[in-house]
Amino acid sequence: MENKKKSTIKDIAAVLGLTPSAVSKALNDHPRISDKTKKAVKEAAIQLDYQPNYLSSALRKGKSNLVGVIIPRVNSHFFSSVVENIEKVLNLNGYNIIMTQSNELYAKECQEIDTLLKIQVDGIIASMANETTDLEYYQKIKSKGTELVLFDRGEEELNVDYVGIDDYKSSHLVVDHLVSQGCKRIAHIAGFNHIRIYKERIRGYKDALEKWNLALKYNWIIESNLRIEDGRRIMQQLLDAPEWPDAVYVAGDIAALGALQVLLENNIKVPEEIALIGFSDEPFTSLTQPSISTINQHSDQIGKLAAEAFLERINNPKKKTVNRIILQPELIIRQSSSKLLK
Amino acid sequence: MENKKKSTIKDIAAVLGLTPSAVSKALNDHPRISDKTKKAVKEAAIQLDYQPNYLSSALRKGKSNLVGVIIPRVNSHFFSSVVENIEKVLNLNGYNIIMTQSNELYAKECQEIDTLLKIQVDGIIASMANETTDLEYYQKIKSKGTELVLFDRGEEELNVDYVGIDDYKSSHLVVDHLVSQGCKRIAHIAGFNHIRIYKERIRGYKDALEKWNLALKYNWIIESNLRIEDGRRIMQQLLDAPEWPDAVYVAGDIAALGALQVLLENNIKVPEEIALIGFSDEPFTSLTQPSISTINQHSDQIGKLAAEAFLERINNPKKKTVNRIILQPELIIRQSSSKLLK
DNA sequence: TATTTTTGTTCAATCGATTGAACAAATATA
DNA sequence: TATATTTGTTCAATCGATTGAACAAAAATA
Structure with missing residues (x-):
């Protein structure tokens, strides 16, 4: 409640016996203002704790x-x-x-x-x-x-x-790595295909499988919102099917966490029985047990x-x-x- | 790039043959403006896709x-x-x-x-x-x-x-519950004592221990920033000491997660050997294995x-x-x- | 009919900063 | 000395909306 007054360029002008426009120009380093005046104005501005009124300058400048x-x-x-x-x-x-x-x-x-x-x-x-x-x-x-x-x-x-x-390439990195670990039956817990980035991840996943001559099973591509409960539900669904994948590539870390929980709850060895890879490098991925492989999106x-x-x-x-x-x-x-x- | 023009009250005024001020008053339901004019102005505003200029009205109104x-x-x-x-x-x-x-x-x-x-x-x-x-x-x-x-x-x-x-009371809830579970040696991974809420939690913790005639050990109150690594470090520190607590009350969920990780890594049964309680009801507390008890802060x-x-x-x-x-x-x-x- | 009241609108100033134009003073050039 | 140039500052309009005062017209009252 001390100095509610909020000083304006008018106040500065009054103190120095100038006009507001001269003060404005001095503050904005206008070339036609003398160095002496500029210095005086800037000092007075500090003295008076002047803060330019954002609204007025935004209005005038149109931005x-x-x-x-x-x-x-x-x-x-x-x-x-x-x-x-x-x-x-x-x-x-x-x-x-x-x-x-x-x-x-x-x-x-x-x-x-x-x-x-x-x-x-x-x-x-x-x-x-x-x-x-x-x-x-x-x-x-x-x-x-x-x-x-x-x-x-x-x-x-x-x-x-x-x-x-490059989402398409991300999927290649994932699949290539899983193949190098000996995985042959890779499922994909995906995002919705109508969103470009998830569509690209799905496309990359399919092409990479093809590149390695791996079978593409359409019921191993399951789209969702990628929340934690989606990861849990879909992982359970995969486990309920007759043939298990030996690796699951999840298009989001949170859903990957959900999937991991279900795997552990079912006493499935990760990565030995089923390997898991997430997406985004959320901090918790390095903290889980086991830690989750993932894609760094920079x-x-x-x-x-x-x-x-x-x-x-x-x-x-x-x-x-x-x-x-x-x-x-x-x-x-x-x-x-x-x-x-x- | 279609309609960059952004209409103003002036435009509306021009269309209706009024002055800008009449338009302004009509839009703000001024009592002295006829209903007929108000209606016309409002219709024209919609026609012209008029959006009030936030900056100018904010400047004028001073807010x-x-x-x-x-x-x-x-x-x-x-x-x-x-x-x-x-x-x-x-x-x-x-x-x-x-x-x-x-x-x-x-x-x-x-x-x-x-x-x-x-x-x-x-x-x-x-x-x-x-x-x-x-x-x-x-x-x-x-x-x-x-x-x-x-x-x-x-x-x-x-x-x-x-x-x-009520942070003081929170600590009482925690300690009371732990005592009801048979715990007698309760440690506290605390926030910094210079922050009021953490000070209150510490004070409540001490008073609750006293209330139940439990020993207060000052090296069982350890202050930190309550990040995950703080929880890990301090839990490890507690385990390295000759006498273990049988319960740990952590003033933040993230640090509680870190503490839980260390407990599990050391194959300590939670809650049988050491019980754990966090603070804040972060969503992940219900998802860990075991799930973490915590305080709901509403x-x-x-x-x-x-x-x-x-x-x-x-x-x-x-x-x-x-x-x-x-x-x-x-x-x-x-x-x-x-x-x-x- | 003259006067007051009500109603609907316009006028003009304002919020605070910015900016091109105008002007006066100082300095430089012819 | 007269004229041109440079320099430093002021003037006035502007951004768009708001608002009290002023005004004219219409309606109500005496």
């Missing part, structure tokens, strides 16, 4: 220096790490981010987009909810002239900048590159070409798939 | 309708659930939230506060970082006239609205009440009294502390 980030859920190391890195890069460039989560719900996602457009963010960096198939709201972002960058979950037809990993890089893609677009508004940055996945081999590490 | 939420980390069910509920309540009341995380770092926290004050949020709802002992930045929020509500981790001397649980309620405390303060700016809302903790008994459930 808010705010960037919205929409992620499916916050409670995931991958997404929170991406956001952290987006924030790091953008803060350095004078932007602040507004983080929102869709909870994997299309309706929530639309609402978040509306909110972000309402508060006039300069751009939106997003990863789409599992549910999302209708791209209308994303078209809306573009049609309003707001920049849009997608990462991880993004559709090509939107024709915007995208940062992700979340830090993704965040950094997504932020840089946004900045580049802001700085070159007339740029027409679209960037698609595809990072190389990395297989992290742990106990759940390697007899040697056991 | 942004934005609320900053600072949490130590996003990657925790407790905090993300609180945020979700804050958001739910505030969205209904026309506010949007900006979520930021301090990563438990004091420096980051200060920076986040500066950012939020810069973009002129109407209030800040925060839970303090583990590192924070200097309250200067929080004083700053108040002195700028921005509303402040704390939850979970908050200090009384700041004299602001607070929502949390994160949904905390979020809702914190948001409501903010709203009440905004609506009654002259209100002087401070609300301290203390919820009752609930002990969730699972396998790690109950021989019956094993």
Whole structure:
């Protein structure tokens, strides 16, 4: 309750006997303002604890220096790490981010987009909810002239900048490794085929099986939301069938954890009887017993590159070409798939 | 790139042959505007896809309708659930939230506060970082006239609205239950004593031991950051000592998970040889083998009440009294502390 | 009919910062 | 000395919405 007054450029102008516009120019290092005045103004600004009014300058300049980030859920190391890195890069460039989560719900996602457009963010960096198939709201972002960058979950037809990993190749890494461990009957607990990244993982999985002349059984590709309960349910389902796989490739770590729980509860030796590989390198994968092999998606890089893609677009508004940055996945081999590490 | 034009009240006014101010008043249901005009204006607004310019109205009204939420980390069910509920309540009341995380770092926290004050949020709802002992930045929020509500981790001397649980009582629930299970040598993997909530848990633990005439061993109270590696390290330390506890009460679930891992790695039967209880009811506590007993902190309620405390303060700016809302903790008994459930 | 009240709208200032144009003073050039 | 150039500052409009005061027209009252 001490100094509620909040000083403005007017106050500074009054103290120094200048006009507000001179003060504004001095603070913005306008070339026509003398060094002496600039110095005096900046000192007075500090004296008066002056903070520029963000709203007024945003209004005048027509930009808010705010960037919205929409992620499916916050409670995931991958997404929170991406956001952290987006924030790091953008803060350095004078932007602040507004983080929102869709909870994997299309309706929530639309609402978040509306909110972000309402508060006039300069751009939106997003990863789409599992549910999302209708791209209308994303078209809306573009049609309003707001920049849009997608990462991880993004559709090509939107024709915007995208940062992700090579999901097709990830599956090859997984299958190649499992084959090298002697596995021949590899099942895939997959994400939904209507989402590009999961579709790519499925495609890579199929092609890799074919590459190694392994049989492709369609009831060994089971799509789901990849929550922990999905992993549990589907693993149980696989065990209930007459023929067991000798390896399971899960398109998400959380679901892989669920699968692992069921395997252990059934006293199945991992990896000896059934090997297991997840996806995303969530921290807990290194902490389970046995630890879970997984794919590193380079979340830090993704965040950094997504932020840089946004900045580049802001700085070159007339740029027409679209960037698609595809990072190389990395297989992290742990106990759940390697007899040697056991 | 279709309709970049973004219509304003001017456009509506031009279409209807009115002045911008009449349009503004019509949209805000001013009593002196005829119903006929109001209807026409509202229809035209829809026709032109008019969206009020948030920045200008915020500037004029002197409020942004934005609320900053600072949490130590996003990657925790407790905090993300609180945020979700804050958001739910505030969205209904026309506010949007900006979520930021301090990563438990004091420096980051200060920076986040500066950012939020810069973009002129109407209030800040925060839970303090583990590192924070200097309250200067929080004083700053108040002195700028921005509303402040704390939850979970908050200090009384700041004299602001607070929502949390009764941490002292939580420890009693834990100790009472452990005693009922026949435990007599209860250790406490604690949070730092300089943070009020952890201090309260320690105090409750001590008093509860005394209540049951159990010996209090000071080297069985070990403070830490409560990360997973802290739980592991301290559990190992307890096992390396000559006398083992027969129960361990951990002030955080993540650290409890680390402790559980070490117990299992050492083939110690949980709860028969050593019982274990965590804190916060993180989802994974029900998924481990054995599942971990823990304290439910009512994160949904905390979020809702914190948001409501903010709203009440905004609506009654002259209100002087401070609300301290203390919820009752609930002990969730699972396998790690109950021989019956094993 | 004259006067007051009510109703519907416009006028003009405002929020705080920004910016091109205008202007005056100082300095340089012809 | 007269003119052109540079320099430092002020003027005034602007971003879009809001709001109290002012005003004119319509309706109600005396």
